[in-house]
Amino acid sequence: MARFVLRRIVTMILALWLIITLTFVIMHSVPGGPFSSERKAPPAVLENLNARYQLNDPYWKQYVDYFSNIARGDLGPSFKYDRTVNEIISEGFPVSAALGAVALSFSLGAGILLGTLAAWKHKSWLDYSAMLLAALGFSVPGFILGGLLMYVFAYELMWLPPAMWGGWRHVVMPALALSALPMAYIARLMRSGLLEVLRQEYISTARAKGLSYGYILVHHAFKNALLPVITILGPLAAAVFTGSFAVESIFAVPGLGRYFVVSVMNRDYTLILGLTVFYSAFLLVMNFIVDLFYFLLDPRIRPAGDGGG
Amino acid sequence: MVLIEDLHVEFATPGGVVKALRGVNLAVHSGEALALMGENGCGKSVTARAMVKLLPSPSGGITGGRIRFEGENIAAKSDKELQKILGRDIGFVFQDPMSSLNPTMKVGAQVAEVLKWHGRGDIKRIRERVLELFGSLGITSPGLRFEQYPHQISGGLRQRVMLAMALACGPKLLVADEPTAAVDVTVRARIMKLLKDLQEKTAMAILLITHDLDLVADLARRMAVMYAGKIVESGPAGEIVKNPLHPYTRGLLASLPELAASPGKRLTEIPGRPPSLLNQPPGCLFRPRCSEAVNICARIEPPEMEAGKGRTVCCWAAHPAAAEYRPERTVSGG
Amino acid sequence: MELSKEDFQPLRGRGLPVEEAPPAPESYWGGVWRRFRSNRQAVLGTAVIAFMVVLSLVGPYLSGYTYYRQDLELINHPPGALYWFGSDALGRDIFTRICYGARISLGIGFLTGVLSLVIGVLYGGISGYAGGWVDEAMMRAVEVLNSIPFLLYVILLMVLLEPGITAVLTALGAVFWLNMARIVRGQVLALKEQEFILSARLLGAGTWRILFRHLMPNSMGPVIVTMTLIVPEAIFTEAWLSFLGLGVSAPMASWGVLASEGMEGLRSYPWQLFFPAFFISLTVLAFNMLGEGLRDVLDPRLRH
Numbered sequence: 001m002a003r004f005v006l007r008r009i010v011t012m013i014l015a016l017w018l019i020i021t022l023t024f025v026i027m028h029s030v031p032g033g034p035f036s037s038e039r040k041a042p043p044a045v046l047e048n049l050n051a052r053y054q055l056n057d058p059y060w061k062q063y064v065d066y067f068s069n070i071a072r073g074d075l076g077p078s079f080k081y082d083r084t085v086n087e088i089i090s091e092g093f094p095v096s097a098a099l100g101a102v103a104l105s106f107s108l109g110a111g112i113l114l115g116t117l118a119a120w121k122h123k124s125w126l127d128y129s130a131m132l133l134a135a136l137g138f139s140v141p142g143f144i145l146g147g148l149l150m151y152v153f154a155y156e157l158m159w160l161p162p163a164m165w166g167g168w169r170h171v172v173m174p175a176l177a178l179s180a181l182p183m184a185y186i187a188r189l190m191r192s193g194l195l196e197v198l199r200q201e202y203i204s205t206a207r208a209k210g211l212s213y214g215y216i217l218v219h220h221a222f223k224n225a226l227l228p229v230i231t232i233l234g235p236l237a238a239a240v241f242t243g244s245f246a247v248e249s250i251f252a253v254p255g256l257g258r259y260f261v262v263s264v265m266n267r268d269y270t271l272i273l274g275l276t277v278f279y280s281a282f283l284l285v286m287n288f289i290v291d292l293f294y295f296l297l298d299p300r301i302r303p304a305g306d307g308g309g
Numbered sequence: 310m311v312l313i314e315d316l317h318v319e320f321a322t323p324g325g326v327v328k329a330l331r332g333v334n335l336a337v338h339s340g341e342a343l344a345l346m347g348e349n350g351c352g353k354s355v356t357a358r359a360m361v362k363l364l365p366s367p368s369g370g371i372t373g374g375r376i377r378f379e380g381e382n383i384a385a386k387s388d389k390e391l392q393k394i395l396g397r398d399i400g401f402v403f404q405d406p407m408s409s410l411n412p413t414m415k416v417g418a419q420v421a422e423v424l425k426w427h428g429r430g431d432i433k434r435i436r437e438r439v440l441e442l443f444g445s446l447g448i449t450s451p452g453l454r455f456e457q458y459p460h461q462i463s464g465g466l467r468q469r470v471m472l473a474m475a476l477a478c479g480p481k482l483l484v485a486d487e488p489t490a491a492v493d494v495t496v497r498a499r500i501m502k503l504l505k506d507l508q509e510k511t512a513m514a515i516l517l518i519t520h521d522l523d524l525v526a527d528l529a530r531r532m533a534v535m536y537a538g539k540i541v542e543s544g545p546a547g548e549i550v551k552n553p554l555h556p557y558t559r560g561l562l563a564s565l566p567e568l569a570a571s572p573g574k575r576l577t578e579i580p581g582r583p584p585s586l587l588n589q590p591p592g593c594l595f596r597p598r599c600s601e602a603v604n605i606c607a608r609i610e611p612p613e614m615e616a617g618k619g620r621t622v623c624c625w626a627a628h629p630a631a632a633e634y635r636p637e638r639t640v641s642g643g
Numbered sequence: 644m645e646l647s648k649e650d651f652q653p654l655r656g657r658g659l660p661v662e663e664a665p666p667a668p669e670s671y672w673g674g675v676w677r678r679f680r681s682n683r684q685a686v687l688g689t690a691v692i693a694f695m696v697v698l699s700l701v702g703p704y705l706s707g708y709t710y711y712r713q714d715l716e717l718i719n720h721p722p723g724a725l726y727w728f729g730s731d732a733l734g735r736d737i738f739t740r741i742c743y744g745a746r747i748s749l750g751i752g753f754l755t756g757v758l759s760l761v762i763g764v765l766y767g768g769i770s771g772y773a774g775g776w777v778d779e780a781m782m783r784a785v786e787v788l789n790s791i792p793f794l795l796y797v798i799l800l801m802v803l804l805e806p807g808i809t810a811v812l813t814a815l816g817a818v819f820w821l822n823m824a825r826i827v828r829g830q831v832l833a834l835k836e837q838e839f840i841l842s843a844r845l846l847g848a849g850t851w852r853i854l855f856r857h858l859m860p861n862s863m864g865p866v867i868v869t870m871t872l873i874v875p876e877a878i879f880t881e882a883w884l885s886f887l888g889l890g891v892s893a894p895m896a897s898w899g900v901l902a903s904e905g906m907e908g909l910r911s912y913p914w915q916l917f918f919p920a921f922f923i924s925l926t927v928l929a930f931n932m933l934g935e936g937l938r939d940v941l942d943p944r945l946r947h
Binding site for chain 1: 361365394412413458474
């Protein structure tokens with residue numbers, strides 16, 4: 001147990017260190033960037049930058065300072081605005097997180113349902129239509145799906161508002177656009193996982209005990225088929241949050257994703273780097289939590305000593 | 310108790326239809342054990358699974374014949390009716406005790422489940438019953454085992470957990486596929502004794518699939534030998550071991566270490582391999598490996614023939630005409 | 644039944660008849676070709692991809708327009724006989740631009756696939772073949788890199804580099820080899836222990852010979868599948884980057900750029916989004932189908 005958790009923690013710390021170092025190197029190598037001599041930022045910002053990063057110090061000292069600032073959770077000022085990255089995050093992230101949570105929950109629910117139905121009625125019309133839906137989810141990029149949804153539901157049918165943020169009606173389309181890909185992924189994984197599990201000998205054992213098909217599905221097959229789904233929750237969360245950069249822009253959702261896009265367009269380097277570090281750390285922690293969760297669910301990787309099963 | 314008549318099972322594979330069972334006849338009576346023997350792939354396990362409709366669907370299925378359990382046709386029963394019988398009246402022990410247990414469920418819960426499902430009392434009573442079963446199967450510290458997962462216990466223990474599961478509800482019929490393959494000698498003796506007791510006390514019938522002749526000698530009064538999806542010889546176990554009629558039975562018995570270990574005998578292997586059940590040539594399927602084949606063996610598959618009291622055999626050598634026409638036999642080389 | 648004396652005479656050539664010789668084993672690639680032809684998914688996917696490639700090559704000659712010709716009097720013209728797929732906000736023919744976009748999007752997909760193949764095979768092959776602590780260190784590094792949400796770094800790289808095909812390829816190539824390296828390593832590890840490697844070694848084959856003659860061809864299956872599935876993901880990612888304003892724009896536009904341009908006039912000129920969206924989705928679908936199909940076709944476990 002301890003070994004598994006320890007290994008994950010070490011991986012996470014290494015990744016964080018790599019991320020911070022990477023961004024530091026990038027900061028210093030951008031031509032026209034924040035730390036180069038030919039920078040063209042407004043004077044107020046330049047003052048901020050100098051005060052903040054002590055650009056006359058030797059590199060190693062700058063690196064240590066940069067590192068310790070981030071370690072304290074201080075991501076520094078924006079390159080273009082007279083605001084700090086932290087302020088921008090505290091404003092935009094709750095919106096993005098809410099949207100991401102809705103999209104992830106929806107893709108989990110719908111994906112598991114579709115995958116289970118497809119495996120349960122294997123090779124029936126239900127199976128084929130679920131897999132067709134999944135194939136579509138795989139092949140339409142989120143921002144395009146967002147555009148198509150907007151055209152149909154906002155412009156043609158006028159059922160939903162095309163943009164902005166407020167009640168649930170504003171959440172539906174962006175959440176759908178974001179959840180298509182993860183949903184397709186989960187549905188496929190769930191289906192193949194269940195089919196695989198249902199072929200196992202222990203399912204025969206369960207049937208020989210006289211258990212009903214539904215009971216076996218819920219108590220024996222479902223949990224074991226769910227395990228691979230859990231392992232990809234981390235990457236899927238990353239996909240949802242990066243996907244939200246584009247989707248939030250389309251639907252004018254005032255979330256962090258849109259800030260990201262705007263900062264890219266403005267070449268607001270410190271904001272891009274700050275947001276990158278923030279998102280990376282956030283997703284790494286999510287990944288770690290998912291791993292812990294997996295570890296609690298699968299007894300085979302739990303015993304101390306022999307990691308295998 | 311169980312009567313299988315002319316059972317046919319086929320599997321659809323990418324290479325074509327495999328005729329796994331080609332007319333199997335079997336009977337197991339109350340209080341009696343029948344040993345089913347044969348090489349791997351001869352259809353022993355398929356027979357056991359087909360009996361309770363546990364074939365892998367949709368590729369495998371019963372294509373003919375009847376299975377009667379206490380006079381009722383199992384093949385005609387709905388899943389729901391079957392679920393009442395399985396686990397309660399019929400206990401099943403599968404061959405591979407590792408893959409046959411759910412890896413993410415504690416073994417105690419897996420045994421308790423069958424009791425719970427068939428309504429054998431509340432959680433406390435069920436737990437007591439499981440611990441009692443574990444004890445009677447010689448599982449030490451049953452309380453600890455109850456809380457463990459399959460990968461945490463040895464192969465022998467897993468096998469006994471499987472047995473506990475099958476015996477939990479006091480079944481009328483136990484179907485056991487190699488129940489003693491993974492256990493050591495002392496545990497094997499204990500299991501044999503337990504099964505024997507159950508057989509005597511509760512008149513439990515046992516269908517025993519095994520290579521273990523000691524187990525057969527101890528438990529089974531009757532024996533059936535399978536080859537290529539058919540029973541080629543059946544009858545009282547003692548008589549068959551003493552005087553096997555089918556050349557395949559002779560080969561099989563000679564290849565088993567228990568018998569060959571007796572002085573004066575050598576451990577021999579049957580030459581050749583079992584036939585593919587995909588495209589069958591005409592005639593007896595054992596013919597290509599048989600040293601005693603005659604012309605008709607290549608043309609017509611031998612029917613089941615009576616060979617003395619309670620014995621049957623599928624071999625042209627046992628046909629009355631064979632004795633009549635047989636040329637002066639040269640002593641067969643073996 | 645009539646049974647004659649002859650029936651019971653010993654069978655001629657008895658003893659142990661020779662087993663019928665098994666049918667001549669078909670070569671690995673022969674089997675692959677046979678299964679490929681009967682795999683509907685793979686054939687359909689290939690057909691669509693082939694169609695896209697042909698379209699990207701001959702399409703511009705069919706329409707008679709160039710991708711850059713502007714006709715400011717015929718802007719936002721709906722699809723019809725004049726412009727098959729309509730015209731865009733600058734009066735350019737969308738059909739022709741999609742054909743050129745196909746060259747860029749498909750090109751980026753293929754090149755990213757090849758790039759990750761080269762890096763992945765080198766990295767994974769060395770890691771798997773070396774084994775021991777080298778393998779351990781190299782795979783730990785992949786594990787760490789893999790835990791990083793890399794698309795963020797693709798954006799960073801794109802911000803740093805001048806937008807263009809080179810930048811996109813560098814950024815995508817830097818990300819997609821990770822999975823390939825793991826697949827290759829797994830294959831190499833599995834194959835390393837097998838007997839034919841041992842026999843090759845006993846016959847005196849050198850390390851490089853083993854690597855190229857035995858290991859590489861035998862681990863082809865999953866590698867090809869992985870590569871096939873990298874292509875649509877690269878196309879997908881490029882489209883997304885384009886939307887963020889980081890794609891391949893001047894002078895020719897990728898499908899992603901066309902789609903995000905189409906997004907701007909969505910309300911009044913929806914075809915400007917529909918056509919690029921359709922081509923992206925169809926192509927990605929085709930590659931996914933081909934990849935899934937190849938998985939079945941190449942899986943050695945299904946060989947018989």
